[in-house]
Amino acid sequence: MTEQAEDARHLSVANVDFLWTSGHPVVLPIAGAPACKLDLHPANGTITLITAFTPPEPVVAKWRNIRFKPVDSDEGDLAELTVSVEGNVHGAYSLLTSVADQLQLLGEPLAAAVATAVTKHRNLFLGKAGLSVEKELGLFGELLVLEYLIEKAGSGPAVESWQGPLSEEHDFVLSDVHLEIKTTSGEQRRHMMHGFTQLIPVRGVPLSLISIQLTRTNHERGLTLGQMISGIRAKAGGYRPKVDAKLEALGWDDADVELYSTSWTKRNEPRAFLVDEQFPALTASRLAGGVPNFKMVSDLSYRVDLTYFHPSALPGALAGLVTVDEEHS
Structure with a gap:
């Protein structure tokens, strides 16, 4: 209704x-x-x-x-x-x-x-255009991971690991794993990928895609994007200026806070998927052999459904961020 x-x-x-x-x-x-x-x-x-x-x-x-x-x-x-x-x-x-x-x-x-x-x-x-719903969800998902890292590793290492839009690398860069965060409000783990390099591990460090599913809820059970940002800023302490710089680069403006009135909560626990030879990533090296005149393709966006793909674990203190339980219909 x-x-x-x-x-x-x-x-x-x-x-x-x-x-x-x-x-x-x-x-x-x-x-x-x-x-x-x-x-x-x-x-x-x-x-x-x-x-x-x-x-x-x-x-x-x-x-x-x-x-x-x-x-x-x-x-x-x-x-x-x-x-x-x-x-x-x-x-x-x-x-x-x-x-x-x-x-x-x-x-x-x-x-x-x-x-x-x-x-x-x-x-x-x-x-006051504000962020699109897709970008709102994406930022909320990244902040959930940042919040977890602050609690486990401290505000300094956590904020430093969050690359956001200020780097060409992945969303979070840690010594033993890189993380690419994908967030959806759908019932299936369907995520949009952009470009040929988003899902390429770098410097020999393993790359995991973190799939987060959010759902709308009431104000008692969830948080708006503005509330989430306020909580992260409080937890960041002296690293708040770095958080604010990344938020601004992502399109956040405090003056637009009233535009984000939807309260979000996790639909279920996040899952990690190791981006290896079996992961359905479209990269330049994979496409070059099958697409004629591939060098003429300048951009690429595609959607991947990971609902029934096998999840993997994360190393060390990151293990508690995700669950490895299989999903069933």
């Missing part, structure tokens, strides 16, 4: 997140006159407000993420106002529901309703 926002006209932020990350298109009617509905299309990265068209057309040409199109249909002349989400689903949803409110509650003409809503949301929509 979906949860409504406080004004009972629109969905809560948590439910907008839930619908968007499901990946499926959905149409949400908004009660009132004129008829309005929102078409959420995650695959296209867009949300569209559809309502009756009354001239003049709204002026949106100067806004990079907003498009308007009049449409002839069996229902009459319709207006489609489309917003490209670009990582800011909350801002896009809020902007379009604000247009609907101007139309239905205040009786403004379409062009005026759009102008009013854009003015109202200008700073939020253009200045």
Whole structure:
């Protein structure tokens, strides 16, 4: 069951997140006159407000993420106002529901309703994009590992081992193992890989992929990304400036903390997978022999399902970070 926002006209932020990350298109009617509905299309990265068209057309040409199109249909002349989400689903949803409110509650003409809503949301929509849900999950997962390392090895060694975006190496670099962290909110351990070098061990040190599955929960049982960051900063002590530098490089901004209202908790215990000859990694050396003119391929992204792949253990104090129990359907 979906949860409504406080004004009972629109969905809560948590439910907008839930619908968007499901990946499926959905149409949400908004009660009132004129008829309005929102078409959420995650695959296209867009949300569209559809309502009756009354001239003049709204002026949106100067806004990079907003498009308007009049449409002839069996229902009459319709207006489609489309917003490209670009990582800011909350801002896009809020902007379009604000247009609907101007139309239905205040009786403004379409062009005026759009102008009013854009003015109202200008700073939020253009200045506070925030992290995408995928990047939010990725950062949360890395911080879970960092928290574990701080508790086991101390803040200095833990923070120094966290490479984040400031290095071309893996997410965590330790003397006896390197870690690449992958986090998903899905029920399966399906993770996206990027590039040809992400899953290549370096300097002869073993590489393990850490698979973390998160799930949404209430505020009593989980933490928001902002709360997680606050806890890490407190535990980092004198190493907090290094933590902050890496957070900033990853796109975190304290001013955007209210954008991350979802509370997360572990769906189950993380698992480690040794990246060896049997791991399904697409690397340049593996592809060069089978792809004609491989040097012309400049980029690569692919998804790996590790749900039923054999997990492995981690060495030393890292052993408690993961479980080696097999998963069954």
